Ligand SMILES: Cc1cc2nc3c(=O)[nH]c(=O)nc-3n(C[C@H](O)[C@H](O)[C@H](O)COP(=O)(O)OP(=O)(O)OC[C@H]3O[C@@H](n4cnc5c(N)ncnc54)[C@H](O)[C@@H]3O)c2cc1C
């Protein structure tokens with residue numbers, strides 16, 4: 001897994017563009033409830049946190065799925081649901097520690113982030129740059145740089 | 156669109172129902188040799204035993220076919236399929252199709268040996284077979300072949316009060332399902348029911364004037380008035396062979412994971428196909444109700460242009476003998492020949508089980524005495540969960556609280572009771 | 573679409589759900605007749621209520637040799653024409669969750685029917701471990717909110 005969706009929640013304004021785009025791309029409808037990425041809003045704290053799949057190294061959703069429909073690709077690190085094998089028991093929904101894996105009742109199958117096959121559309125359309133699809137090292141590098149600048153300035 | 160289905164068994168009917176689910180317009184025509192509606196062969200031994208009435212084995216009435224808008228051509232043998240013209244011949248009529256589903260199933264084998272055509276030779280496959288056996292009023296019956304059908308039929312006839320013999324050529328009963336030890340335990344249970352079991356004997360002939368009077372094996376002669384052949388089935392693939400479809404090495408129609416045959420527009424499912432085993436990936440015959448239905452779902456979906464994949468065969472056979480459940484899931488040592496197999500075994504007064512693992516994956520499971528937790532083991536086999544991962548999860552409170560289903564398997568995978 | 577959602581951590585294993593279910597569904601007062609089962613894990617002090625998930629494509633339906641399990645077209649519950657059951661127990665093994673349970677009284681296999689929409693086990697659960705709720709509102713939403721909060725709190729600790 002060289003690249004991942006890196007979330008800078010401080011930049012997120014909670015506009016829900018990512019949710020609209022995601023549901024439009026995957027389900028042909030603008031509906032946050034059917035979006036893979038979900039923005040959780042904390043009005044009292046004036047913060048918004050977009051939650052998406054963490055692509056865990058040992059994903060609970062993969063372990064818990066009784067039909068082998070969710071698999072982790074050892075090479076790319078992607079965690080994907082094969083809707084054809086999904087029996088719709090919603091175990092992954094209960095198991096995901098982030099509440100990311102979700103269930104589509106109309107289709108009767110579970111869904112989760114598939115990185116749009118390599119070019120995440122939520123990132124593409126996020127206008128505040130709260131979402132970035134970058135190699136881990138680069139995302140951390142930027143963060144480190146900002147922290148370093150902080151230290152420099154205050155000293 | 157017009158779909159023709161050959162076969163009115165588990166596979167044919169499931170395919171029809173599934174097509175109806177996908178489309179209410181599609182024209183469905185179903186052909187079958189017999190002239191009665193769908194029945195469940197699995198319930199026939201129960202009828203023979205007298206536990207349930209014969210009419211309970213019928214799953215549909217002619218009204219049900221009407222409701223599903225399935226046109227039926229029952230009592231009609233399909234003689235020919237022309238794949239280039241996309242048409243089949245039944246009776247003296249031709250029927251054209253857009254898609255064809257072959258669900259021609261299988262037939263029990265009666266070997267061509269002396270006396271096997273005498274009055275008193277039977278198989279168990281259709282409700283008529285059962286009626287015929289009951290009308291015959293058997294008192295001393297020999298069942299040839301101790302597979303699951305043979306064993307069920309033996310217990311059923313014993314329950315009718317017959318004197319029952321069970322003959323098996325291999326060294327143990329249900330040789331494709333169980334290993335020697337559990338098979339011996341089950342054999343003892345059958346013998347306690349007063350079924351006389353002989354293993355390692357080959358049947359050489361049947362003797363009698365017009366009636367069956369004796370059965371001859373290479374070791375003895377058994378006096379009897381009834382012989383029931385349960386020594387294997389043959390896939391009904393003559394039609395497919397004539398049509399030019401590829402037949403595999405095991406005698407079943409070759410299909411890919413979409414249940415598509417070697418020619419476009421033709422799908423096959425049920426007892427008549429051979430498909431990869433879920434564990435080994437090698438071609439295998441399943442001959443089970445559940446596989447027939449699942450394959451039919453896949454065939455029907457792909458036939459309607461929807462994507463579905465068959466995950467592979469995995470056998471599950473349950474037997475209840477004197478109220479004690481016995482279950483065999485996946486492969487036994489015979490099926491795993493050539494693999495380095497680890498055996499986790501447990502034996503106590505009322506429970507015996509063995510778990511076969513290859514390369515950290517559960518490949519087979521046999522248990523006598525309990526069905527508890529077997530669902531979870533079956534799931535692990537189908538899914539290919541590594542044993543080490545299951546053990547790790549079972550040691551972790553956080554994961555087990557959300558992954559309850561692993562819990563059930565714990566006593567088996569730790570090898571403790 | 574409402575389903576029973578289980579909060580394992582809240583269950584104290586009192587077994588009331590089992591008794592209630594057996595009373596309503598089998599006219600008995602014994603856990604053996606319940607459609608919901610409490611599995612106990614003593615080493616963790618954990619009690620896990622196990623009940624039918626009402627799968628969209630139920631393995632039990634595929635395995636039934638009498639074709640008597642069906643999905644209700646309106647509610648999408650997994651239901652059975654149990655009077656046709658011959659008790660072969662194939663569906664019991666097909667169910668990954670052991671939620672298809674043997675009814676020793678009638679010698680058939682049964683599963684939860686959500687009491688037709690008013691689950692009595694949920695109504696009587698004293699700890700709130702069983703919740704009957706809309707799936708899209710369910711576990712995932714709560715967990716999503718909690719996860720977001722974790723992130724917020726952790727990062728706030730850092731910048732202060
Ligand atoms: C006694 C018994 C007990 C069993 N118990 C179990 C059990 O407990 N569990 C389990 O999983 N399985 C069990 N089985 C196996 C199970 O019944 C079969 O796997 C299942 O019935 C296969 O269904 P099918 O539709 O593939 O084939 P079949 O039921 O064999 O149907 C074949 C259909 O094709 C038609 N046909 C064939 N050729 C032609 C032609 N040329 N023209 C027109 N029509 C044609 C036939 O008329 C028939 O309608 C048992 C079987 C038997 C006999």
Ligand code: SF4
Pocket residue numbers: 052053054055056059060061062079095096097098099100101112
């Ligand atoms: S769906 Fe959830 S559990 Fe699965 S990989 Fe993503 S974050 Fe992890």
Ligand code: SF4
Pocket residue numbers: 089623624625626627630631632633650666667668669670671672683
């Ligand atoms: S009984 Fe088991 S397999 Fe059937 S619907 Fe319920 S949870 Fe799914």
Ligand code: SF4
Pocket residue numbers: 592593594596597606607608623683684685686687690691692693694
């Ligand atoms: S909903 Fe009803 S049937 Fe289902 S477990 Fe609860 S009480 Fe039993």
Ligand code: SF4
Pocket residue numbers: 582583584585586587588589590610619621696697698699700701702
């Ligand atoms: S009633 Fe509630 S707390 Fe009691 S055992 Fe059932 S689920 Fe657990």
